[in-house]
Structures are given as C-alpha cells and as structure tokens.
Amino acid sequence: MxxxxxxxxxxxxxxxxxxxxxxxxxxxxxxxxxxxxxxxxxxxxxxxxxxxxxxxxxxxxxxxxxxxxxxxxxxxxxxxxxxxxxxxxxxxxxxxxxxxxxxxxxxxxxxxxxxxxxxxxxxxxxxxxxxxxxxxxxxxxxxxxxxxxxxxxxxxxxxxxxxxxxxxxxxxxxxxxxxxxxxxxxxxxxxxxxxxxxxxxxxxxxxxxxxxxxxxxxxxxxxxxxxxxxxxxxxxxxxxxxxxxxxxxxxxxxxxxxxxxxxxxxxxxxxxxxxxxxxxxxxxxxxxxKKGAWNTEMHYGDDFTQWTGTQEQKDALARIHEISDALHFVKSQRKDSSPRNPEHVDYHFGEAYWRLLRAETSCNLYWGKAWVQKVHDDLDASCAELDNARRGF
Missing domain, CATH: 3.20.110.20 (7-stranded beta/alpha barrel)
Structure with missing residues (x-):
C-alpha cells in the first residue's frame, strides 16, 4: 500500500x-x-x-x-x-x-x-x-x-x-x-x-x-x-x-x-x-x-527547560504573568465602567497590550541572558502605557 x-x-x-x-x-x-x-x-x-x-x-x-x-x-x-x-x-x-x-x-x-x-x-x-x-x-x-x-x-x-x-x-x-x-x-x-x-x-x-x-x-x-x-x-x-x-x-x-x-x-x-x-x-x-515542546539541540522538550531553565528565564516569565494580570484587570474595568475618556483608555491599552504580546516571544527566553532583557524592555513599555490608560478612567 x-x-x-x-x-x-x-x-x-x-x-x-x-x-x-x-x-x-x-x-x-x-x-x-x-x-x-x-x-x-x-x-x-x-x-x-x-x-x-x-x-x-x-x-x-x-x-x-x-x-x-x-x-x-x-x-x-x-x-x-x-x-x-x-x-x-x-x-x-x-x-x-x-x-x-x-x-x-x-x-x-x-x-x-x-x-x-x-x-x-x-x-x-x-x-x-x-x-x-x-x-x-x-x-x-x-x-x-x-x-x-x-x-x-x-x-x-x-x-x-x-x-x-x-x-x-x-x-x-x-x-x-x-x-x-x-x-x-x-x-x-x-x-x-x-x-x-x-x-x-x-x-x-x-x-x-x-x-x-x-x-x-x-x-x-x-x-x-x-x-x-x-x-x-x-x-x-x-x-x-x-x-x-x-x-x-x-x-x-x-x-x-x-x-x-x-x-x-x-x-x-x-x-x-x-x-x-x-x-x-x-x-x-x-x-x-502530554504537555511538552519539540526537541532543540540537546533539550528533550518535555520540561520546557530551553525557556525556563535559568533564574533569569523564570523571573521574566513570572513578570509576564504579573503584567498580563494587571492588563486584563484594566480590560475588565473598561468593560464594566464608563471611563471619562474612553478613546484615551482604548488607545493606551492597545499600546500596552501589543508590547506585552511581543515580550512573550519565545526567542527572548530561549537565548537566555543575551535576550531576556528584551522581555523586560517591552514589559516596562507596557507598564508605562497601562499607567497612561488608567488616567482615562
């Protein structure tokens, strides 16, 4: 056959x-x-x-x-x-x-x-x-x-x-x-x-x-x-x-x-x-x-150690989750209330969100110390935009 x-x-x-x-x-x-x-x-x-x-x-x-x-x-x-x-x-x-x-x-x-x-x-x-x-x-x-x-x-x-x-x-x-x-x-x-x-x-x-x-x-x-x-x-x-x-x-x-x-x-x-x-x-x-990823170089992929194996990687992932929680809290506030300046809130929320999503790029974690700062740079920018969004409520 x-x-x-x-x-x-x-x-x-x-x-x-x-x-x-x-x-x-x-x-x-x-x-x-x-x-x-x-x-x-x-x-x-x-x-x-x-x-x-x-x-x-x-x-x-x-x-x-x-x-x-x-x-x-x-x-x-x-x-x-x-x-x-x-x-x-x-x-x-x-x-x-x-x-x-x-x-x-x-x-x-x-x-x-x-x-x-x-x-x-x-x-x-x-x-x-x-x-x-x-x-x-x-x-x-x-x-x-x-x-x-x-x-x-x-x-x-x-x-x-x-x-x-x-x-x-x-x-x-x-x-x-x-x-x-x-x-x-x-x-x-x-x-x-x-x-x-x-x-x-x-x-x-x-x-x-x-x-x-x-x-x-x-x-x-x-x-x-x-x-x-x-x-x-x-x-x-x-x-x-x-x-x-x-x-x-x-x-x-x-x-x-x-x-x-x-x-x-x-x-x-x-x-x-x-x-x-x-x-x-x-x-x-x-x-x-079972939860896992594909193999890269000498890494099997089942424990995601390529992206989570060092303290720097763990800290960056933890901060991604922290900022994401804050962002989605503001999103729920926007949905459940009537902001003073909705256009201002929506614009800066959008700016904050895409920077968070970009921080989640796998390469930022995979390349460890050489790239992990990219996570924090985008998260810093996301936090600043999120603060701007809050000022519109």
Missing amino acids: PIHHALVLNFHQPPNNLDDLLETNPWEVKEILFAMDRMPRALWGYEDVARVHLSMSGTLLETLSSPEFQEKVYGVVKVGDLLWQLQNTRLFEILGTGYYHPVLPLIPKEDWQEQLSRWRGLAQHLFWREDFGGFWPPEMGFTEELIPLLKRMGYRYVLVDDVYLEPAEGEMSWPELRYRPHVAEFGGEEIIVIPRERELSNAQLSGMDPDWFENEVKERTKFCDFEPLVTTASDGDNGGWFRNYTEESNFWHAFYQPFLNKARLTGEVMPTYIEDYITKHGVGGKVKV
Whole structure:
C-alpha cells in the first residue's frame, strides 16, 4: 500500500531581527531570504506531486510584508513576489500559528486568543484566504487546554510531537500511534492531532539522502495495516542544509527534487497534504497528549527547560504573568465602567497590550541572558502605557 508523507517547515524571525541583522550581518539575511525564495523556485514544474506545509510566524510575515524592508533587500530577493508565490495552493499549505511565536503553555491563557487572532488577521490579508485548516503550535509547545480555543477558531487539526502521545483507551501499536491521525479531547471539544515523527524530523533538519529516507519510512511502517501518514517537521531556514545555496548540497535539490522524481515514478512514498489525507482516510482512535515542546539541540522538550531553565528565564516569565494580570484587570474595568475618556483608555491599552504580546516571544527566553532583557524592555513599555490608560478612567 502507498505511504503518505507530509512535509512541514517552520519559519520564524523575532521582531525586527532581520532589520537588525542587515546592519550587523547582512550575509545572514541573504542566506535566510535565499532559503525561503528557493522553495517556490525549486518546486516549479512539480505542482503535480510536491506538497509542502508552511508555518510562518506573524513577526516574520510582518517584516516580509513591510514596504521599507522590501526596499532594503531589493536586488537580493523580491520579497513581494515571494509572498505571492507562496499563495500557490498546489504547492503550499499555510498553517496557522501565533503572531509573536510564544511557547503557548508558558504564557498566560488569557493571551492565547490574541496571539492567534492577530496572526490570522495578517495571514488572511497576505495569503488571500479566510480559513486555515491546520495549526502549528510555536516551538510545538502544546497542551490539551488549547483544544477548545483551536476549535472555536476553526482549526481542524493540530501538529504535536509523537513522543507525547499515548492511547486514551485500549492499546495501540507503535506504528499506529505515530503514523495516523488521532483525536484528542479537552473540555468537551475534540480536535484531530497529527503526530510529528521526531527521529525522521531530526534527519530532515540535519540532512538526509532520498533513498535512505524512503527505505527508513518503509521499514518503520511495514507492520501498518492501514495507509500510513509519516509527518516530518523542522525549521526551514536554519542550518547549512537549508541555507546552502549550492544545489548539490541543500534540501531542495539534493533531497526533495530526487524524492519527488521517484514518487512520480513508483508512487510508493507519496507527498500529501494532511487535509487531503484526513478527508480520504479518516482518523484513528482517541489519544492523550502530554504537555511538552519539540526537541532543540540537546533539550528533550518535555520540561520546557530551553525557556525556563535559568533564574533569569523564570523571573521574566513570572513578570509576564504579573503584567498580563494587571492588563486584563484594566480590560475588565473598561468593560464594566464608563471611563471619562474612553478613546484615551482604548488607545493606551492597545499600546500596552501589543508590547506585552511581543515580550512573550519565545526567542527572548530561549537565548537566555543575551535576550531576556528584551522581555523586560517591552514589559516596562507596557507598564508605562497601562499607567497612561488608567488616567482615562
């Protein structure tokens, strides 16, 4: 029986990072932009078989859609053309995510909806569509408590790391648990969960041979009594495998094009959109998904130590929750009272809120001492705006 492969690539740049790099390391900006621009160029002529899922953070899309940034990199990559090419639904499926790329289980629940809604507002405009079927949790940081919100926002499925899955009832074989969609439930709401194959995803990030990949996939799924879905997900612009501009040495030309050519020829391992697989083959049983994130470098991800391992990180997270509580208290005051100057309150509250959301960016915590001050800078600005908002009551 055929084996179905879902390719997922994650793209994220922190707020203003590409603009800053243009001043300090312009060649790195070129590598990043080339890695993105290479995708549609490598796939021209493969519309019949290529299928790529893309997650692009709101802060990255904000930069790419900025006329000022596009002018700065004119002559390197035509970013406007790139965004237009990514609208090609025969090649690309855009996944929903969070605007400022927060690790959602670590930030206040009250901020989840705003992170997701702001991303949708920008993505709907850039990609000319109303709905996005799948959701990519930033850093694959997932908790089942997200399920009701994802359902309200119209998502059909969410990607999770396979190491956190366990059967909710009965037993499942090792390949059944990893190579078919399942259903998870929380608070009376259900959503389809798509397991990310962690080990093959590691190979995708570091570099792999198409024949090795096909043989490995066949070996791992040989005991399946259903048509398996193998989902590999990694960053799409980090590491030499994706940034290398030499065709013989990068993901698209050394791996994906030969893989597509063989898929055309044999049909044994076929690229697919997750949405199409679900529609045709349905889902398996019910599962539980333990809270966790994907693996980065030497970190497993189950304890979020990449973002919470030091006292500086813990202090920054605690302050995020503190300021968020204060902000939502003012929001409830605005709803339950009639301020003297409502326009003043609303303006400064909005200014305070987006700075809080930006403080929640995962990179601010991940890079520890080098970046954690960015959290406090944004929170300081948020507090100042919140004080201005209070003066309007």
